[in-house]
Amino acid sequence: MRTTFHNLQELRRSASLVTKVFIQRDYSEGTVCRFQTKFPPELDSRIERALLDQTVKTLNSYYVEAEKIGGQSYLEGCLACATAYIIFLCMETRYEKVLRKISSYIQEQNEKIYAPRGLLLTDPIERGMRVVSFTHLLPLSLSVQG
């Protein structure tokens, strides 16, 4: 039974039965939002490593930009504190602006790169910035029987 389980597990991995693949967070640099650049083996047959690498690295750079602590963030913080944070009712924070950029980047990547390969990239904000998930658009049952 155990041997059968292991064989079937390997078969499953190679046949890409899983419909979702997750890239977890990389905490080696602390609590800064950063995703692992390790290539998931389940996507080996679906997409080129370089493309996925590029996407994850670009996302990581966007998050670094959003969470950067520097002159602009200090100014924003001090101004917000001085106005008792009422200013955020009228103004968008820098983080939100970068999140919009990330959304449009992900949409563009889905249209140009991932959808043609039958994959869909989910915005990490949908998962509480915990994972980047890829959904296989074509369910296996169709791809196997077809």
Added chain:
Amino acid sequence: MSQLLHASLDQQQQNQQQSGQYDQICTRSSSSSIPATEAAEPAPCPGQRGRSPRRKWQVFPGRNRFYCDGRIMMARQTGVFYLTLVLILLTCGLFFTFDCPFLASNLTPAIPVVGGVLFVFVMGMLFRASFSDPGVLPRATPDEAADLGRQIDSLGCSRPPPRTREVLINGQTVKLKYCFTCKIFRPPRASHCSLCDNCVERFDHHCPWVGNCVGRRNYRFFYLFIVSLSLLTLFIFAFVITHIFSSAGSNRTGFLSALKDSPVVVCFFSVWSIVGLSGFHTYLISSNQTTNEDIKGSWSTKRSKDNYNPYSYGNILTNCCAALCGPLPPRSVRSTIRTKVRSDVKHTSEDPDSDVQSAPCAPEVSARGTTRFGY
């Protein structure tokens, strides 16, 4: 071929059951496993059934209360928060009614103005700390939980499976614990609040006075609240004493007089705890620690000589600026993104959570025509 497919699908189910050993410990059935249309909580509007839009906060599995269409998020027990509110309003009300006219006319009109500004700031920070999402981590979807289970199983055959992961952060080994309720490995500095039943990022503590957890997103508001409250308390205390001594000759007996002087009593008893708390949190901010870490002694040199805080920037000023003026991350339990229950779409995997999610890539634009990522 079809036999292999069936066998593989059976195996997938068996694997999900195996990874379900992580599910067994969860005492609270996560509503992520309940389709949104059959969620235990009744829909707020009786007309909304089936295809009608359901907000994420309406199917939120934690023990939180939501108001104003999900914009306000608080803990379940809010009794002490109302006490805080009553104490502040009553004390300030009495001060402005009975002491300020005397002080404004005899000393300077700046006193009620400064008092007013402080009061508004205190209330603003209290509401912001109480009503904000503290940085709740959404629970793992069944797919995510199954994927984690597979990853752990693939690591080895040890039973029980490893419930911690070690990560090297700035040269210090940090253990990430597995949360059986949320089915995730908690990020560094995150902790599970048993009162709210949520994992909170950079969890500081659960404050009953504020009626909410204090975490990554609302720590600065909490800190500014206690600091401004200390100033307000000292301010009221000082000026009521001034008023009492200035009018020492006049008749100050009777119930009304006692009522007028009650701010002194309230302030006297609260000033020690509030000022003390402000001092403690100033220390925590300057060393970039959370209350949780300080209590556990996570970075104390008593544990080992090589123990140090990997999150500290090494500089008190940078630590303070990072905590108070750093970027404010968005909330994960969003309310303004409309989600649709797609009961007509068949899913190959058990992911009812995708029923309450918008298009996976770009967030849907809400009815107001704008997309906000949170408050």
